[in-house]
Amino acid sequence: MDGRSPLRPSALLETVDQAISIKYNNLVYDLEATGHDIVTLSLGESFFDVPAPDFGGFEPDELHHYSHSRGLPELRRRLAKYYGDEFGLPVDPDHEILITAGSKVAIYLALLATVEPGDEVVVLEPSWLSYATQVWLCGGVPVSVPHDVGVFELDRYVTGRTRAIIVNNPNNPSGRVYTQAELDFLHELAERHGLLLVADEAYNEFVAPGTRFVACGAADSGKRHTLTINSMSKNYGISGWRVGYVIAHRTLIEQILKVNQHLITCAPTPLTRYLAENFDTLIERTRPQIQRVVETRNEVAGWLAERGIEVLPGSATFYLFASLGDSTLGSDAFAERLLRESGVSVVPGIAYGESCDHYVRISVGAETPERIRRGIDAIARLIANTGG
Incomplete structure (x- = not known):
């Protein structure tokens, strides 16, 4: 011993x-x-x-077993249409979206699929509390930007080792929404330095009355450098359901899919089935x-x-x-x-x-x-x- x-x-x-x-x-x-x-x-x-889910209309085989590891096809199509119709971001439901068990793990899967040991990831404070830890768990180095530093000053935080920038829009915890000029600058910065722009949009429905949310990826329809994370759990008031998704270029989705298969297998089948069938009704209600x-x-x-x-x-x-x-x-x-x-x-x-x-x-x-x-x-x- x-x-x-x-x-x-x-x-x-x-x-x-x-x-x-x-x-x-x-x-x-x-x-x-x-x-x-x-x-x-x-x-x-x-x-x-929000009404309690009623699974009475589903066959047992639709509820009790694995579903596609990319996510239930019907729900992928619904979410792709949602981003296309609401935000002008075209999404191929077969190759550019993956549904998994919550947006929190979706971010981690995306980082695992893209961050090499020693890569730097720029995180803007106040930042959702798991960004830096998830980067660290992937072997990366979180580079924190103090909350009083503006978006247009981010150039000085980018080095030859920078791999990505994470943007939480709208922001948890401040409720801040990025301006169009700020989003344009972030895209330009990503293009100029060859960076991945990770847009966490888990609160996109929670904007002030009379305003319209602008999806970060709308300015990058080819998804050359933008990866979008979102959460059905937050936007439907069903946080405990743990259903989130990733939108990205098919090259990245293929890599994230492998990690999802090894860690998650698939999002909860009965919940995603219910969400696909009641998508519009739940949005109208919430x-x-x-x-x-x-x-x-x-x-x-x-x-x-x-x-x-x-x-x-x-x-x-x-x-x-x-x-x-x-x-x-x-x-x-x-x-x-x-x-x-x-x-x-x-x-x-x-x-x-x-x-x-x-x-x-x-x-x-x-x-x-x-x-x-x-x-x-x-x-x-x-x-x-x-x-x-």
């Missing part, structure tokens, strides 16, 4: 922390299970009136509810402003990224104390990058306006009580 433990973790995973947002949500679940009333402003989902939650989000921005709490610019999603102002606490300490003393959960800003440690993410998708106000009041009090 050489004294090594069979339970030792890999050296790589010993450097990886839990996903902070999920860690806080698990704390909420544990507290609620023991009878605590928690104002939950940390959940990364919205709660809609869109008015999406508009209401975005309106609530922007109303809450006003409540925060009334209390002197600044937020990073944004108008979309159901998130706000709020500054801790004069508080002397770091975001993790602030969130922990807020939960312990006031029964209000938020996500620490440090989850979204080193430059974001003086912010917290507030989500308004899971609570009533009255309870959101209660949570905002608690945040304002804690900022005041911990000021320098």
Whole structure:
């Protein structure tokens, strides 16, 4: 025996922390299970009136077995039409789209298929918290851009080792939507340096009323350098279903398909079958509810402003990224104390990058306006009580 433990973790995973947002949500679940009333402003989902799925009209063979590892063909055709009709991005459903178990794993599969060890991937802060970790798990090097650096300054973060840029549009956690000029610049940058532009559009339906979302890939219809990730789970208010997809050039889809087959096999067959059959009905049902939650989000921005709490610019999603102002606490300490003393959960800003440690993410998708106000009041009090 050489004294090594069979339970030792890999050296790589010993450097990886839990996903902070999920860690806080698990704390909420544990507290609620023991009878605590928690104002939950940390959940990364919205709660809609969506009917329970009825699988009664399907044959058992349509539900209980594997489906195509690219995704159910009927659903691929629906999603291809959605991107073509809504955003002007033509998609070949047979070769340019792959459906898998959630957009989170879709991003990881895409990175595994494209990032070589040592490749750099530019990540714009505030960045969805798993980008950097997923790049690291692929052997790449995440290059973080502080939140106060503009898109038009990204040239100085690109080196000879840069492989890709990840853009979250609309942004989680700020709700920011990229302008057409910014998207044009990103395409030009990608073309000039031979980079892959990864567009995470998981919140594309959550834009302010009266505005129209512009898909990043619409300016790259040949998909020469753009790879699009999206989520049916988020946009239908069914986060627990874990259904996401990738749109890319067929060359990349073929590589992502191999990884999907080895890790996932296929997205959940009964859920994708139901989504294919009820695609239009679900959109019609959820869109008015999406508009209401975005309106609530922007109303809450006003409540925060009334209390002197600044937020990073944004108008979309159901998130706000709020500054801790004069508080002397770091975001993790602030969130922990807020939960312990006031029964209000938020996500620490440090989850979204080193430059974001003086912010917290507030989500308004899971609570009533009255309870959101209660949570905002608690945040304002804690900022005041911990000021320098």
